[in-house]
Amino acid sequence: MNKLGRRKLKNFLALSISSLCAAAGLAILFIILYDVLKEGLKSFSIHLFISDPAPPNRGLSGGLKGAFLGQGLLTLAATVVGVPLGVLGGTFLAEYGRNSRFCRFLSRLCDMAVSIPSIVIGTFVYAILVLPLGGFNGWAGSTALAIIILPVVIRTTEEMMTMVPWTLREAAFALGAPYHKVITSIVWRASISGIFTGILLAIARIAGETAPLLFTSFNSNYFRLSFNEAVPSLTVSIYQYAASPYEEWISLAWAAALVVTILVLILNIIGRVLIKIRIGG
Amino acid sequence: MDSRDKTTDLLVVNNLNFYYGNNLALSDVSMPVKKNCITSLIGPSGCGKTTLLRCFNRMHDLYPKNRYEGQIVFDGHNILDKSQDLIKLRGRIGMVFQKPTPFPMSIFDNIAYGLRLNDISNKSVLADKVEKALKQAALWEEVKDRLKQNAAGLSGGQQQRLSIARTLAVDPEVILLDESTSALDPVSTQKIEDLLAELKYEVTIIAVTHNMQQAARISDFTALMYIGKLVEFDETETIFTKPANKMTEQYVTGRFG
Numbered sequence A: 001m002n003k004l005g006r007r008k009l010k011n012f013l014a015l016s017i018s019s020l021c022a023a024a025g026l027a028i029l030f031i032i033l034y035d036v037l038k039e040g041l042k043s044f045s046i047h048l049f050i051s052d053p054a055p056p057n058r059g060l061s062g063g064l065k066g067a068f069l070g071q072g073l074l075t076l077a078a079t080v081v082g083v084p085l086g087v088l089g090g091t092f093l094a095e096y097g098r099n100s101r102f103c104r105f106l107s108r109l110c111d112m113a114v115s116i117p118s119i120v121i122g123t124f125v126y127a128i129l130v131l132p133l134g135g136f137n138g139w140a141g142s143t144a145l146a147i148i149i150l151p152v153v154i155r156t157t158e159e160m161m162t163m164v165p166w167t168l169r170e171a172a173f174a175l176g177a178p179y180h181k182v183i184t185s186i187v188w189r190a191s192i193s194g195i196f197t198g199i200l201l202a203i204a205r206i207a208g209e210t211a212p213l214l215f216t217s218f219n220s221n222y223f224r225l226s227f228n229e230a231v232p233s234l235t236v237s238i239y240q241y242a243a244s245p246y247e248e249w250i251s252l253a254w255a256a257a258l259v260v261t262i263l264v265l266i267l268n269i270i271g272r273v274l275i276k277i278r279i280g281g
Numbered sequence B: 001m002d003s004r005d006k007t008t009d010l011l012v013v014n015n016l017n018f019y020y021g022n023n024l025a026l027s028d029v030s031m032p033v034k035k036n037c038i039t040s041l042i043g044p045s046g047c048g049k050t051t052l053l054r055c056f057n058r059m060h061d062l063y064p065k066n067r068y069e070g071q072i073v074f075d076g077h078n079i080l081d082k083s084q085d086l087i088k089l090r091g092r093i094g095m096v097f098q099k100p101t102p103f104p105m106s107i108f109d110n111i112a113y114g115l116r117l118n119d120i121s122n123k124s125v126l127a128d129k130v131e132k133a134l135k136q137a138a139l140w141e142e143v144k145d146r147l148k149q150n151a152a153g154l155s156g157g158q159q160q161r162l163s164i165a166r167t168l169a170v171d172p173e174v175i176l177l178d179e180s181t182s183a184l185d186p187v188s189t190q191k192i193e194d195l196l197a198e199l200k201y202e203v204t205i206i207a208v209t210h211n212m213q214q215a216a217r218i219s220d221f222t223a224l225m226y227i228g229k230l231v232e233f234d235e236t237e238t239i240f241t242k243p244a245n246k247m248t249e250q251y252v253t254g255r256f257g
């Protein structure tokens, strides 16, 4: 009885401590979201999306038009390069390289690359694409983002494809299908929703990044649709506006933060819903 | 009347050894496979029936360290040769697995898969061949109104008949069946057996089965295996009525071990 009582006490303690921690984490998250929502809505207006930045304290309603466009294009460029490369790389690891020790090593390496702090990638790209080219530029920014997204996409693709049972591939081989057709028409088809979900989550991750852009494409007030110079960035703008002493800029930063949060949230929710659908069906 | 000539060897297995890595799984197997006949492979679990069956379409090549020794002669040359074109071979020797393996696509596309591999893309030709294969596999009536639906929505038995139809659609010369009716209900099994009885006039069938009655019912020849070796190969009637080997007699009468 005594033993049982102690066990029940321990159980109770463990349960309450972990619940408390979970509640604390959630509380902090909601405080952040609440703050972003409250502060962000204050200066949230259409000007945010359609106006160029304005100097503070003149009563002008400035916006971050270029920053939205720039951030979007940087993310898009990184996605366009990183996703196909990542899917092909992941496919190679899952299929052609599945029996090779070297490939298993590469896949472990990708796991490590996923957890490299993004600022390290930013400084690396600074060294290879900013210094030699003589200044901040959009190519460097999208390269940094592509480097971040690449290992994530490789690993997701590899994992999703590995989950496709071999009997399915065998059935296609038994019909006389060559390996590349087995991959494209059977394995990809069977794992497409998982790979797609992983890609969405990976895009969500780079869309809200600041650190890798600080040293690469940095920021600019105007977007001249050229990647050969500094490119306006929403996240870097938020960083700069929030650190400025001007009331207007700070509240604009809140509004922009709200938009980024919502966008990333939407991407994540779509991703999760897709996961649910896939597991459910 | 049975109009088949049961004397032509379509495939001849000569002194076949097979290794999974260092494990010898088949040792010194030699037997003929007669054209337009059904050959049953029987034997206790783990004796190497699946292993032998998968030699005929070189399925083992998908995994590293698997190794063949000896010969399987098909059309005058050894299909175990390194130079054998596996894609061609698998087009001529089809296989149906124990568990149904519907591809993640529509019922129609499942059947058309192998046809499209052979560059058949004419819509009406495809539709005709799909219909014919589904009819042969006794599935047409059940699916004709939902060919566009995903094959995953079929029942297990229907999925297995789908796998059979998919294999038939490409007109193979040989069909390998690995306990392909073991997951089916008696009605579906009967349909498949009827199908095989018709098919044997056009194709050659090698079927692994655990069901002695089935082997006796459907096959012309039977091979009994035990621990990687061929114990006895003969006409089915001989194997089941007056086998040469004591072990065969015990096995087919269910007094084994």
Ligand SMILES: Nc1ncnc2c1ncn2[C@@H]1O[C@H](COP(=O)(O)OP(=O)(O)OP(=O)(O)O)[C@@H](O)[C@H]1O
Pocket: B020, B023, B025, B043, B044, B045, B046, B047, B048, B049, B050, B051, B052
């Ligand atoms: N992939 C593999 N790697 C190593 N050994 C294997 C492999 N597959 C089968 N074996 C071994 O080879 C032998 C023959 O197996 P096989 O699957 O051919 O038997 P089977 O006669 O088909 O049995 P069952 O009736 O249970 O299907 C067994 O001893 C098995 O353990």
Ligand SMILES: [Mg+2]
Pocket: B049, B050, B051, B178
């Ligand atoms: Mg088997």
